[in-house]
Amino acid sequence: MSTVVETILSNHPQAKRDSLIPILQEVQEMEGFISREAIASIGKHLNLPTSKIYGVATFYNQFRFQNVGKYHVMVCRGTACHVKGSAKVLEAVKRELKIEPGTTSRDGLFSLEIVACMGACGLAPVISINGEFHAGVEPDKIKGILNAYRRKESENVK
Amino acid sequence: MINIEVNNRQVKSNPGEMILTVLKREGIKVPTLCHLSDLFPTGACRLCVVEVEGVPGLVPSCAFPVRDGMKIKTHSPRAIRARKTIIELLLANHPDDCLYCVRNGNCDLQTLSEELGVRERRYSGKKNEYKVDTSSPSIVRDPAKCILCGKCVRMCEEVQGVSAIDFINRGSKTIIGTVFNEGLNISSCINCGQCIAVCPTGALREKSNIKEVMDALNDPTKFVVIQHAPSVSVTLGEEFGLKMGQDVMGIMTAAMRRLGFKRVFDTSFSADLTIMEEASELVYRIQNGGKLPMMTSCSPGWIKFVEEFYPEFIENLSTCKSPQQMMGAIIKSFYAEKQGIDPKTIYSVAVMPCTAKKFEAERPELSQGGIPDIDAVLTTRELARMIKMRGLDIRNMEPEGADSPFGERSSAGKLFGVSGGVMEAAVRTAYFLITGKEMEDVKVQELRGLEGIKEVHLNIGDLKLGIIATSGLGNARKVIEQIKAGRKDIHFIEVMTCPGGCIAGGGQPYGINMDAVKSRMKALYEIDRDSKNRTSHNNRFIKKLYEEYLEKPLSEKSHHLLHTHYKKRDVLK
Ligand code: SF4
Ligand code: SF4
Ligand code: SF4
Ligand code: FES
Numbered sequence: 001m002s003t004v005v006e007t008i009l010s011n012h013p014q015a016k017r018d019s020l021i022p023i024l025q026e027v028q029e030m031e032g033f034i035s036r037e038a039i040a041s042i043g044k045h046l047n048l049p050t051s052k053i054y055g056v057a058t059f060y061n062q063f064r065f066q067n068v069g070k071y072h073v074m075v076c077r078g079t080a081c082h083v084k085g086s087a088k089v090l091e092a093v094k095r096e097l098k099i100e101p102g103t104t105s106r107d108g109l110f111s112l113e114i115v116a117c118m119g120a121c122g123l124a125p126v127i128s129i130n131g132e133f134h135a136g137v138e139p140d141k142i143k144g145i146l147n148a149y150r151r152k153e154s155e156n157v158k
Numbered sequence: 159m160i161n162i163e164v165n166n167r168q169v170k171s172n173p174g175e176m177i178l179t180v181l182k183r184e185g186i187k188v189p190t191l192c193h194l195s196d197l198f199p200t201g202a203c204r205l206c207v208v209e210v211e212g213v214p215g216l217v218p219s220c221a222f223p224v225r226d227g228m229k230i231k232t233h234s235p236r237a238i239r240a241r242k243t244i245i246e247l248l249l250a251n252h253p254d255d256c257l258y259c260v261r262n263g264n265c266d267l268q269t270l271s272e273e274l275g276v277r278e279r280r281y282s283g284k285k286n287e288y289k290v291d292t293s294s295p296s297i298v299r300d301p302a303k304c305i306l307c308g309k310c311v312r313m314c315e316e317v318q319g320v321s322a323i324d325f326i327n328r329g330s331k332t333i334i335g336t337v338f339n340e341g342l343n344i345s346s347c348i349n350c351g352q353c354i355a356v357c358p359t360g361a362l363r364e365k366s367n368i369k370e371v372m373d374a375l376n377d378p379t380k381f382v383v384i385q386h387a388p389s390v391s392v393t394l395g396e397e398f399g400l401k402m403g404q405d406v407m408g409i410m411t412a413a414m415r416r417l418g419f420k421r422v423f424d425t426s427f428s429a430d431l432t433i434m435e436e437a438s439e440l441v442y443r444i445q446n447g448g449k450l451p452m453m454t455s456c457s458p459g460w461i462k463f464v465e466e467f468y469p470e471f472i473e474n475l476s477t478c479k480s481p482q483q484m485m486g487a488i489i490k491s492f493y494a495e496k497q498g499i500d501p502k503t504i505y506s507v508a509v510m511p512c513t514a515k516k517f518e519a520e521r522p523e524l525s526q527g528g529i530p531d532i533d534a535v536l537t538t539r540e541l542a543r544m545i546k547m548r549g550l551d552i553r554n555m556e557p558e559g560a561d562s563p564f565g566e567r568s569s570a571g572k573l574f575g576v577s578g579g580v581m582e583a584a585v586r587t588a589y590f591l592i593t594g595k596e597m598e599d600v601k602v603q604e605l606r607g608l609e610g611i612k613e614v615h616l617n618i619g620d621l622k623l624g625i626i627a628t629s630g631l632g633n634a635r636k637v638i639e640q641i642k643a644g645r646k647d648i649h650f651i652e653v654m655t656c657p658g659g660c661i662a663g664g665g666q667p668y669g670i671n672m673d674a675v676k677s678r679m680k681a682l683y684e685i686d687r688d689s690k691n692r693t694s695h696n697n698r699f700i701k702k703l704y705e706e707y708l709e710k711p712l713s714e715k716s717h718h719l720l721h722t723h724y725k726k727r728d729v730l731k
Pocket of ligand 1: 252253254255256257259260261262263265266267268303359360361
C-alpha cells in the first residue's frame with residue numbers, strides 16, 4: 001500500500017461511505033490519479049466493494065485512473081468554447097493522440113482531460129498543455145501544436 | 159386488511175404492501191423489467207407504471223405502497239402507452255439481433271415488445287459500440303444487449319455478497335462492469351451465474367460448450383461419456399413444457415444415448431462417494447482435534463468465494479473434491495482400467511445446474527498427469543438446446559433405464575440438489591460411523607426447505623453435533639462472520655452458492671421461478687421418501703467400489719483421486 005494513501009485514510013478514521021468522494025479527491029490531489037492499490041485500500045478502509053468505488057469514481061469526470069502524461073492536455077468544453085467549436089477541437093485531439101479523455105497515451109507522453117471552463121473565455125476555443133494556453137485553436141491546427149511538443153521531446157532525448 | 163379498488167373491482171390488501179404485490183396476488187399482470195422479489199425496489203425501469211386516482215403522474219407499482227381506498231387502473235390507455243414508449247426507447251439503443259441471440263424466444267424485452275405491439279422503429283438513436291467479454295470460463299457478458307435494469311448488480315451484491323459488478327460511467331455511457339472495467343475472469347466474480355438467472359435479456363449468458371461436445375461426439379477416436387447432476391432430472395422437463403418438478407430421469411437417459419453418449423453416469427452416485435469421504439473426514443476431524451467447523455466443498459462458487467474473501471478459512475473446507483470431479487476422476491481411472499480404455503481417449507462431459515462447474519472443471523489441480531478429470535460442462539439449458547437441435551421429441555420418447563456403469567445411487571446422493579441435502583446425507587452416514595447404528599428416522603426436517611440459514615443440533619452418541627446449512631453467499635457470509643466472532647458450537651457447515659441450492663442454480667432454466675424451484679425441491683424429497691436405500695454407506699455398489707479399488711474412505715488411493723486443496727486468490731474485491 002502506498003504510504004500517501006495510508007496517510008490520507010488515517011486522516012479519516014471510522015469513515016463511512018459518505019466520505020468516499022472526499023477521500024478520492026484527496027488521493028487524486030496527492031497522487032495525480034486513482035491507482036488499483038488506492039482503490040483496494042479505500043475499499044478495505046470503508047468496507048466497500050472495489051466495483052462500487054470504481055462505479056462512483058467513473059460517475060464523475062474529475063477522476064482519472066492512469067497517471068498523467070508528461071504533457072497534460074486540457075480541452076475546455078465550457079459554454080464560450082463550445083459556441084466557438086470546441087467539440088471539433090476535442091475530436092481532433094482525440095484523433096491525433098489516439099486516446100480518450102481521462103486516459104494517457106501508451107508511451108506516457110500525453111494525457112487528456114476535459115475541463116468545464118478554464119476562465120479564459122476571451123481566448124475561446126482554448127486548450128492548455130502543461131499550463132501553456134493555446135488560444136483560438138482550430139481543429140486543423142492541433143496536429144501542429146502537438147507536434148511541437150513531440151519535437152521538444154525528441155530533442156531532449158538527444 | 160384494507161380495501162382498494164383495482165380496475166373497478168374491490169380488492170383486499172395488507173397495509174404497507176406494494177401495489178405490484180397485490181396485483182400479482184390478484185392475477186393481474188403488469189410487466190416489470192427491474193423488479194426482484196424480496197429485494198428493495200429500485201424503480202429503475204418504470205415498466206410497471208399504473209394510474210392511481212388523485213396522483214398526477216403514473217406511479218411505479220413495484221415501489222408504491224397501497225393506501226386504504228386507493229383506486230388503481232393498471233391498463234389504462236395512458237399506462238399502456240407509457241410502457242410501449244419505454245420499450246421503444248430501450249430498443250433505440252438495442253441491436254436487432256434476435257435471430258442470433260441466445261434468448262431468442264425466451265427474452266423479456268422481446269416478449270414485451272411483442273405484447274405491447276411494437277411494430278415499427280419510432281426512435282433511432284446512435285448505438286453505442288461495446289466489446290463482448292468472453293474472458294470468463296463461465297459467463298459471457300454482451301453489454302450491447304444490456305438494458306441497465308440493474309438486476310445483476312443487485313443479485314451479485316445483495317444476495318451473493320460478491321459485488322463483482324456495478325454500474326460504471328454516467329449517462330449514455332453507463333455500462334455494467336467490473337472494477338477498472340476489466341475481464342470477469344480476473345475479477346472477484348465467483349461464476350455462480352445468478353446474474354444470468356435474473357437478466358431479462360441476452361446481455362448475460364453462459365459460456366457455451368455445446369460445440370466442443372458436439373465435436374467430440376463426432377470424433378470416432380473419442381469415447382464420450384456423460385454424467386448428470388442430481389437436480390437436472392427434476393428440472394430438464396420444464397424446458398420442454400413438461401410439468402414443473404417432473405422427474406424425467408428415464409427419458410433424459412434415452413435422449414443422452416440418442417445424442418451419442420456412450421455411457422450415462424449419475425452424479426448422485428459419486429455424491430454417495432463424496433458422503434463416504436466427507437463424513438469420514440468429519441468424524442476424523444472431530445476425533446483427532448482437526449480444524450472445525452468443517453465446511454462442504456461441493457459448490458465451486460463458494461470455494462472461490464472462500465479463496466478470495468476468507469482465505470483464513472481455507473483449512474476449514476473439506477478436502478473432498480465435488481461429486482462432479484470425483485465422478486470424473488474415477489471414470490478416467492477405475493472405469494478406464496476396468497474397461498481397458500485409454501483414459502486419454504475418454505471425453506468426459508458433465509451436465510450441471512451450474513455455471514461455476516465450468517470454472518471448476520478448468521482448475522488445473524483437478525486433473526491427473528495433465529489429463530483433466532472433466533473435459534466439458536454443460537448447463538441444464540445447454541443440454542436442452544442440444545436435445546432440441548437434434549430434433550429429439552422427449553415428450554414422446556420411451557424412458558430407458560440408466561446404464562449405471564458403477565451401479566445405483568442411494569437417495570442420499572440425490573438430495574445433493576437441494577440446500578440442506580448434502581448435510582442430511584452426511585448426517586445419516588456420520589451417525590452410523592460414530593455409533594455403529596442407523597438413525598431411526600433418516601429425515602432431518604430442520605435441514606429442509608428454502609430458508610437461507612438452517613441450523614440444528616443433533617445428539618449422536620455422546621456428541622452434540624452442531625450443524626448449519628446455508629445457501630446464497632450473502633447468507634454464507636453471515637454464518638462465517640458468526641464463526642469468526644467466536645461461535646464454537648458448530649461442527650459442520652454446508653454451503654451452497656445459489657439460494658435454495660442447485661435446484662435454483664445459475665445454469666437452470668432462465669428466470670427465477672419460485673414455484674418451479676419448490677416443485678424441484680419437492681420432487682427430490684419424494685425420490686428420497688420412496689427410495690429403498692436412503693443412505694450412502696448402505697449403497698452396495700459404493701462398498702464394492704471400495705473393495706475393488708479405493709480400499710477405504712480416506713485411504714491413500716482415495717486421497718490421491720478424490721481429494722484436493724485450495725489456495726488464497728488475490729483479486730480486487
Ligand atoms: S436480448 Fe432479447 S431483444 Fe435483444 S437481441 Fe436478444 S432476444 Fe432480441
Ligand atoms: S456470476 Fe455470480 S459472482 Fe459473477 S457477476 Fe454474476 S452474480 Fe456476480
Ligand atoms: S446485464 Fe442484464 S441484468 Fe444486468 S443490467 Fe443489463 S440487462 Fe439488467
Ligand atoms: S419493475 Fe417497477 S420500475 Fe421496474
